[in-house]
Amino acid sequence: MNKKPLLNEPRTWRGYWWPPGERDKAIPGILAYRPDKGLVLELIGGWEADIMEEVAPGVTIPQGSRRWPVLHGLSDNQELTLLDCLPTNTRGRIFGPPEEQTIHVLTALSGVHLNAADQAVFTECQVAVEDLTMWSNSWVLSQSFGMEEGRPNGKGCISAEPAKDRSVTVNGVVTSLVHEHTLPYFEYTRGGTLGRMTETRFFRFQAPEPWSLATAQEHAKVAQDLLSLALNRPRGLLWMQLKMPPEDRVYPEGYPVQDRKVDLYAEHITPAEPSAKALQDHQALFTCKHLPFEEIWPRWWEVRERYLRASNMILSLGYAPARFIEGRLLTATGAAEVLHRALGRRPPPIPKDEFAALRKVLLANTPNQHQKWVREKLRNEVTLKERLLELAALPDPEAMQRLVPNVEHWVTVTTQARNDLTHEGHARRQSIDEVIAAVKVTSAVVVMNLLQALGVPSTRQREIITENPELRQTARQASEDLSPRPIGEESTEMGGP
Numbered sequence: 001m002n003k004k005p006l007l008n009e010p011r012t013w014r015g016y017w018w019p020p021g022e023r024d025k026a027i028p029g030i031l032a033y034r035p036d037k038g039l040v041l042e043l044i045g046g047w048e049a050d051i052m053e054e055v056a057p058g059v060t061i062p063q064g065s066r067r068w069p070v071l072h073g074l075s076d077n078q079e080l081t082l083l084d085c086l087p088t089n090t091r092g093r094i095f096g097p098p099e100e101q102t103i104h105v106l107t108a109l110s111g112v113h114l115n116a117a118d119q120a121v122f123t124e125c126q127v128a129v130e131d132l133t134m135w136s137n138s139w140v141l142s143q144s145f146g147m148e149e150g151r152p153n154g155k156g157c158i159s160a161e162p163a164k165d166r167s168v169t170v171n172g173v174v175t176s177l178v179h180e181h182t183l184p185y186f187e188y189t190r191g192g193t194l195g196r197m198t199e200t201r202f203f204r205f206q207a208p209e210p211w212s213l214a215t216a217q218e219h220a221k222v223a224q225d226l227l228s229l230a231l232n233r234p235r236g237l238l239w240m241q242l243k244m245p246p247e248d249r250v251y252p253e254g255y256p257v258q259d260r261k262v263d264l265y266a267e268h269i270t271p272a273e274p275s276a277k278a279l280q281d282h283q284a285l286f287t288c289k290h291l292p293f294e295e296i297w298p299r300w301w302e303v304r305e306r307y308l309r310a311s312n313m314i315l316s317l318g319y320a321p322a323r324f325i326e327g328r329l330l331t332a333t334g335a336a337e338v339l340h341r342a343l344g345r346r347p348p349p350i351p352k353d354e355f356a357a358l359r360k361v362l363l364a365n366t367p368n369q370h371q372k373w374v375r376e377k378l379r380n381e382v383t384l385k386e387r388l389l390e391l392a393a394l395p396d397p398e399a400m401q402r403l404v405p406n407v408e409h410w411v412t413v414t415t416q417a418r419n420d421l422t423h424e425g426h427a428r429r430q431s432i433d434e435v436i437a438a439v440k441v442t443s444a445v446v447v448m449n450l451l452q453a454l455g456v457p458s459t460r461q462r463e464i465i466t467e468n469p470e471l472r473q474t475a476r477q478a479s480e481d482l483s484p485r486p487i488g489e490e491s492t493e494m495g496g497p
Helices: 132-136 213-231 293-306 306-321 326-343 352-364 369-376 384-392 397-403 405-422 433-455 458-467 471-481
Strands: 011-020 028-035 038-044 050-057 059-065 067-075 079-090 097-110 122-129 141-148 151-160 166-170 171-179 183-188 192-196 200-209 235-244 260-266
Touching: 011 079, 011 141, 011 235, 028 097, 038 079, 038 260, 097 384, 122 213, 132 200, 132 213, 141 326, 166 293, 213 235, 213 293, 213 306, 235 369, 293 306, 293 433, 306 326, 306 433, 326 433, 352 369, 384 405, 384 433, 397 433, 397 458, 405 433, 433 458, 433 471, 458 471
Parallel strands: none
Antiparallel strands: 011 028, 011 067, 028 038, 038 097, 050 059, 067 079, 079 097, 097 260, 122 200, 122 235, 141 151, 166 171, 171 200, 183 192, 235 260
């Protein structure tokens, strides 16, 4: 198993750095990658960071900070490309060259010199995402124990049976779920002997024609979003590796010519923890046990393309820290509205021709000073309340009954809270518990509709309401906080007693 560029491990490169085409101006420095801070290049020396403009003969003033789209480097005979480089600190004498310079780097590619970020040279992309091994529902390693009279007899073994890679082609791209494992390894120490075998899974994308880095990263994000949706929690990238054709040069006879491997390093919103305990399969919303990989991957591409904005909005609630419930309410209801629009299941309340005629008559009988107001207020659109009611009716009815026992009350609370927050800045008619429940339930309803669009079986939709910890808690909160209060019971409004 080849060593992978794990994004949870710090890394340092000592070498020389220069803008493309200016290797004679190379400057020594250290590039450091830290999972929580990203990439920082520390130079001994540097380049002019200010963009100067001459405002009078012999008088120049700074007009901004320079940034370098691409920088090249060489460390331990390894080529490096740094992308989107911004100087954050430059020190030196007045009117003299920089003596030290700190540059923030967005992305580093180890193993290649690119002249531009959009250069299309990559023929393959490999990506590993947290919990992919569990989600794939396919294992290379297995274990067995010897038993005698119902008790372990001390015998046992760990065996490996290579698994066939599963592949499917979407838009000309061959996407595979690849298995890798190590052979048995024994580590002999003074304290004893340790036997070890490991297995892992990753996505492999084989492009029909060379890709740019942006295209490869987009495919990586599609894979990451699928796992985040399937597990109902954000999943981080463990590593990402690209491949490109071998260097165009003469090789010695018999030399093994292989594709070049390029490792990607960048700061990511969701940190990966490869050594953390894996999620149990019954806690996932769905795995390859419920939908084969050959079916789910093409469907995910279709669903994501059709409901991209709604998918991005609802997944962002998991990727972003939960700090302000008001912002999460607007995001959740916005995702529901966008999803319902994309479904295209309901026409406008009034046919377009009739509405246009009615609008013309109303404007003809409206004083000139009020015409602008009438134009802005006249809308022929489905209300948020109607959209939420329809979304709650699309997934499996029994699953939705478990999730939202009182749909009408949830819709009323959510609509009122969204409207009050939008127009008045706070949800004056709902308690904080009701708003929190409204956010969770609305988010869950959007997720359930995405599962329905993906073809997740009805039986699985019912199971996850009780098996998935987040949805189980959401259903409990919906039952407790989104049911009509007894007459005379007062609520605590947001922002005060």
